[in-house]
Amino acid sequence: MAEESSSEVILVTGGSGFLGQHIVKLLQEKDPKVREIRILDLKPYVNHLDHKEQKLMKMIVGDIVDLEAVREAFRGVDCVIHCAALVSYSFPPDKEALDRVNVTGTRNVVSLCVEMGVPRLVFCSTSEVTLTPYMGGIHAMIINQTESKALAPSCDKGWKLLLPGYPASKLGAENIVLAANGRPLSNGHGQLHTVVLRPTLLYGEQDPHLVPSLIHLSEKMDSSLVRFGGSGGRQQMTYVGNAAWAHLCAKDKLLVTCPGGGIAGLPIFITDDTPVDDLLIFAQKVTTRADLPPRCCLSRWYIPALLAYMVAAIIELVVMMTRIPLSVPPCGIVAYLGSIVLYNRLRASLHLNYMPIFQPDETYSRSNKYYTKKKL
Template structure:
């Protein structure tokens, strides 16, 4: 388990690295006991981050009456834990009002992870807008109708990534760029995040208030990772075992272990429960102590290096465009 590299309890402190919030977690850290057993809904609970959150709800949360996993795909557990707390699996679409009402009825908090990530040369713009924006709007609306008091939203660090370097950025100093580095996904997540943040303080049907928070994870790695390591290995297979290094290696980025990101969501739920007026309506970056590296150096533990071939970024984009260009089989 990669958790062993982090020896402190969870803290919110100024980061010396890239962003303003650092998270420290030990596997023995336990959340304080809730005043009552609660029902927690995890949208996208069958996916990469979702399963890490479910894992911690099972092993670290003290007072849970039921964990509800809401996803379009079945829940096939890939992390090692016993289901000591009741799990209710619901197959459904976050864009469907009826299915969301069924999932959220009687819930105390929603951890909203479900979303579509598309970084290909031809992103699925319409589907990302449907799932990431309209789906999130439906989640917010259903929280209000079903009197769910807490909503923790999974945003992304990509909502602040443009064409300028970010060094020692914080929530206060890092703004949304006029043009995102990648098309489609960041914009859809930014619009969804704004929906969540602006809904903080909205009155529920029963007269209580909805309290919301948004977390912005970095690129994640860990058990079940379908993105970073998997994509690198797939790319190497498509290029006959070669991984093409783009640039001279001076560009650095910060990745985060998925288990630590999951822990941040549990802590965010706790913070909304204990201090809703202090943290509600805010967003937070989620790094940890994983070393800041060039992305290709970070892949070395998973690949057998031969020698490196450096190409310019523009040449790389041309290669990707030609590779992903629609074609007919002959």
Template sequence: MPSEGQVYVVTGGCGFLGSHLVRMLVERSRNVAEIRVFDLHLDETLRTLSNDQVKVTLIQGDISSLEDVRAVLTGGHVVIHSASLVDVWGRVPASKITKVNVTGTENVLRVCEEEGIQYLVYTSSMEVVGPNIHGDPFFRANEDTEYNIYHKEPYPLSKSTAEKMVLEANGKKIKGGRILYTCSLRPTGIYGEGHELMRQFYQQGLRTGRRLFRAIPPSTEHGRVYVGNVAWMHLLAAQHLQERPSLLGGQVYYCYDHSPYKSYEDFNMEFLSACGFRMIGSRPLVPYFLLYLLALLNSLLQWLLYPFCTYAPILNPYTLAVASTTFTVQTDKAERHFGYTPLFSWEESKRNTVGWVKSFEEKEKSR
């Protein structure tokens, strides 16, 4: 059972998921005395979450620095390792992605071993599995479904490598004769308040008169999951990893809720339509082969312009393959193993996200 007065460390705690997770821990965690929020860029508003029961401590540092990681983890009891550099557009060098996602995870595991920290929950990604570059569908699949995995891009490669290290570390003997227990959570596409990509889609839609032009067939389905439910699953996993380490240790879990299966475009319209946006076309307006040629052209321009500037449009061969390939999960593994059920219904998740998107309207009007 979890001991009283625990110290939780949340790496990447000021990011999109991390900030929701910190708030969730403050509101709903048990036996937690301190939450250390570790990030390269601090969100000072999180400091105000401290209350009489839980202290929130913000610590600035670099996950790729062993010294910084050791400083924040020493004295901790549970680590939720959510720090990650997400880039599928070529905005940052592959070496930097590897340094953050792989070296950073190596640092966390090393300090857990040296300091005797027994419990580690890792935030992975659906992209450690797919969609693959061949467009093979992953339809209503679960954690045990066989799938042809092909990793080529730096981000999925780094997440796959990091998750493998985390899972292989489960059961390892660490300082004080203890055992390290680890598990990994794989969110599908996360949405909700603070999602930067949704903000970009909103801004892009303004430039086209609040019209979005269909590019992907509506029959292409993706699993999406609300950020609040992803945070809730992390909290439950961290608690039950301590209570049932032999069951959860070494396991992977997809994050899921009751959000509908839709294409990325149609799912985003669930929120953007509330701001007067409309989708043009019931079918793709541009043939797939032309989209693919445009994606290839973007990649060529990115390569040619690299010495002079960063050219990183949303569309490239990888993002086109992801958007065009069905990837949905249907599983109850997290419910069976640690009692997870979504904390937020689809209606609540949609209402919260729509409210956030509508806040853009107020900012536009105040300019």
């Protein structure tokens, strides 16, 4: 058993992406059980994190939507860590493209796991699948809630989510993955065991979306971001390296399965010890250095939540009439920035044996070096 466990072949879909790169790095540097890492992505893998490359790495360029083109990547694999996704918050959302990649692509991954006899599947979702307005209001209120309290809506009610488009597509993919848990493998050797991880908003090196978008917006507004959505919002962020570590913990824990036990078939929130703060204030902290001008400053005043939401609704109406898309949903962003988002990671601690391996001082330092570069 020990010999078998020291020779795992791991396939990381989306391994060239933000989270995927950090997962590959940790598989290389912190997982002695792994002998081969396969990376399936639309673009070739580049080691931007300068990690060691002592273990065999195979790069497969392919699209998970094209089942035939990626089939061989799954042959002989012990576990798939599925991170490949279309991350888009554009308004109006391109539902067809999101469903094509995030839902159909995930369905293909599940099908190939069953067909090729892959016994374990770890799926990266998002905690945003649980963000719904509190008591019919504008904002969400997630205060120290576990998975049994912060429930996701049914798939056909994805339109109720605070942020449209992307989270709804990930919710659809979640349902496919969780429903596949326990499905017999085609080779007759056991069953497919699946788990869904729901990290909060991720930050850190190679972040292509979250903080860079705020930096670009700040630069357009003469380095001063106007605060809107009220003064009471607090959002929970997670360092990408810790989220990556959680995926390795889940991979290993899926080996320990029994009827009605283990983590198989569960969704699990992933957080770390990053201080919970207003997202815009957080962006200011991780983009400020003593020896450089600040990249993301905030106005001292803010637009009240209700007024901001009304203006956002008018903007969305104009967008729908003119058909000129925006990169983010105005109402969704206002609602999110005014929300309190604080998840409890008890399930991850108890069932994954997950603890963050990077502490806030280090995560801020690493992230600050990345975000304060001249070009992102």
